[in-house]
Amino acid sequence: MIIIGERINGMFRDIAKAIREENGAVIQDWARKQEERGARYLDINVGPGSTEPVRVMKWLVEETQKASDLPLCLDSTNYDAIEAGLKVCKQPAMINSVPAEAAKMERVFPMAAEYGAEVICLAMSEEGIPKDADSRVALAMELVATADAYNLSPDTLYIDPLVLPCNVAQDHGPEVMETLRQIKLISDPPPKTVVGLSNVSQGTKNRELINRVFAVMAMGNGLDAAIADACDEELMAAVATARILLNIDIYCDSYVDVFMKG
Amino acid sequence: MALEILKEKYRSKVSEVVLGATREEGGTRSHTITVGGESTMPYLHFEGEMPNRPVIALEITDIVPDWHPCFGEYYDEVFADTAAWAKRCVDKYGADLVQLRLLSADPDLGDSSPEECAETVKKVLEAVGVPLIVVGSGKAEKDDRVYPVIAEAAAGENLLLGVAEVENYKAITSACMAHQHNVIALSPIDINICKQLNILIAEMSMAMARRIIIDPCMSALGYGIEYTYSIMERARLGALQGDKMLAMPMIGNVGFEAWRTKEANVPTEENPGWGERGERAILWEATTAMAFLQAGLDIVVMRHPRAAALARQNIDELMQDNSY
CATH class of the missing domain: 1.20.5 (Single alpha-helices involved in coiled-coils or other helix-helix interfaces)
Incomplete structure (x- = not known):
């Protein structure tokens, strides 16, 4: 499993401040630090409530690339912001993310094909996150089939089965593990899998313990990547x-x- | 519908190491030799590159060795003259490199001083133009005093110096760091120790990590050759999948191992069905070499000129392009 370093995210106060003050040194520092600690990709997220996501995404990508040659994972629900980031990425990036919703897939998959990007695909639809593994896998198949229509090979996709906090949705845990296993059977080559690790421990005590136990359990079930704290x-x-x-x-x-x- | 041939894709490759240095580069070698660089499993030219052909080193010692009499017709008059022996290996028997083993440094075999060893190294360097491999006597305590002196005496020559082991790697690595030589990292048929030793050397100096040649510790045909083979295969697969601490070229003492087997030493009359002893031993050495070439050996250290000739012929055949 590879780690996608989660730290360059406007949700964190120091990053939000750096964005406001256009202080690139903070961004570069986190890029370097995460790479040194073993991250293989760096997630880039302008943060919630950004008024200029397109401009900020481009700036964050440029600042990050001053300090690290790692590939980037452009994390936004604003696809124009992602496209602005893709334009300045020095090497193929990862798009984070697209759900199994027709309109969004039609926007994201052609963009991935154009820029040679990998795509994180969420096993959810307009109806939300399914509870059971079978429904999650059905959505994964829909994503893989749609991507195929745009000539995107399944192994350029990272399916995120979507992890919910273990204190509010404890019954999702085994379903996520089962989903990770089944996703490897839906195509040849199979898609890859990814989780946003810290979701599992939102609102709990012992967050780090829960994160790391979940990480190794998911690895045992075939997980390929996690967006996580490399530090x-x-x-x-x-x-x-x-x-x-x-x-x-x-x-x-x-x-x-x-x-x-x- | 066209047949699609499945080919393995690897994401990394073995590093390249240059041995020797010409006058322009600060040494006195007539040419340098580059080993490694493979981006495929051995000789699968259709899946990747093998930019550098494996090379054969002939082994010499600085005292008259107690080798089989069948070496007599090749080396008798040069056994006692290390420099002349080296020259013969290169001029007459086409050795790509010479490996000098400083046996005389062994406290039980002459206990020659580090300075005397350095003198011998210099004489060999004067006698031949090929890059040189120098290995110690095998007695670590003494060898640790010898390495710095020969490393300094041969500064600029870009030697391959051996051997570093997990219990004893600092003195030789320091000597190589100080005078810019390459180092042989020996591990006892153990992939984990092989990797650990490379890491330990890299921790002393990242520059030295690029100067390591792995010796996975040979075993001769009939004596667990398959263990070494599988370790070498695993190391190569690790290298091709991106494990940098296993991505070094490999060397093996094929001659040393083959000539101490029972099959190379049982007299003809004791077991006539095995064939004439000298011939049998030569084939034993050549066959051992061929097996390790298949496993990905980059530097084959051999003893008998005829066995070396057979191995060279085998390399010629293996290096023929089979890409499609």
Whole structure:
């Protein structure tokens, strides 16, 4: 599983302040720090309630690229902002995200094809997030089939089964695990999978513990990527260990350091 | 409908290491040799590149070795003259490189001083133009005193110096760092230790990480060759999948291992069905070399000129383009 570093997000106060003051150093600092801690992509989100999402997205991408060569994951519900970001990305990026809704898929998939971007696809529709695995997989199939019509190979898609906080929707947990397993059976090559890790622990105590236990459980069920805090050392150590136990990386005594240093 | 051939795609490759340095580069070699750089499993030219052909080093020692009499007709008059022996390996038997083993440094075999060892290295460098591999006596305590002196004496020559092991890697790595040589990292048929040792060396110096040649520790045909083979295969797969701490070229002491097997040493009369001893041993060495070439060996260290010739012929055949 790879980590998509979540930290460059206007939801965080220091980032919101940096955006307001156009202080690129803060953005660059987080880009560098997350890369050093083992992130493989960097999520870029202008934050909620931004009045100029298009301009800010472009600025964030430019500032981030001054400090890191990692590919970026452009995170917005405003597709014009995503497109503005794609235009200045130095290498193929990831679009975050599109649900299984016709109008949004028609906007996002052609854009992904044009810019050679990967796409995070949400297993939800206008009707919201389904509770059971079968309905989530049905939406994943709809996303894969629609993307195929735009010549996007399934392995450029990251299906997000959508994780809800474990204190309010405890019964979703096993359904998410089942969804992760079934998604690998819907096409050849299969789509990849991703979760927004911190959702699972929203509003709980022990957030970091819940995040990292969920991460390794999901990895055991085939999870490919997580949007997560790359600076959470315990999480990264747990992920590094799961990679060893799943025979993804070759063991050596310094495997945790090696994973974090990339 | 056209047949679609499935080809494996790899996302990374083995690093390249340059051995030796010409006058322009600060050394005195007639040419340099580059090893590694593979972006495919061995010889699958249709899936990736093998930009550098595997090379053969002939092994020499700085004291007269107790080798099989069948070496006599090739080396008898040069055994006692290390520089002349090196020259013969290159001029007459076409060695790509020479590996000098400083056996005389062994406290039980002569206990020659680091300065005497450095003198021998210099003489060999004067005698031949090919890049040089120098390995210690195998007695770590003594070798640790020898490495800095020969590294300094051969500064600029870009030697391949051996060997670093997990229990003992600092002295040799420091010597190589100080005078810009390459290092052989030896692990005992163990992928985990192989990777760990490379990490330890890289922690001393990231520049040295690019100067490592892995010795996965050979075993001869009939003596667990398949274990080494599978370790080498796993390391190569790791390298191709992006594991930088396994993405180094590999070296193996094929001659040393093959010539100490029972099959290379049982006298003809004891087991006539096995064939004449000398011939049998040569084939044992050549066959061991061929197996490891298939596993991805980049530098084959051999002993017998005829076995080396057979291995070279095998490399010629393996390097023929089979891409489509």
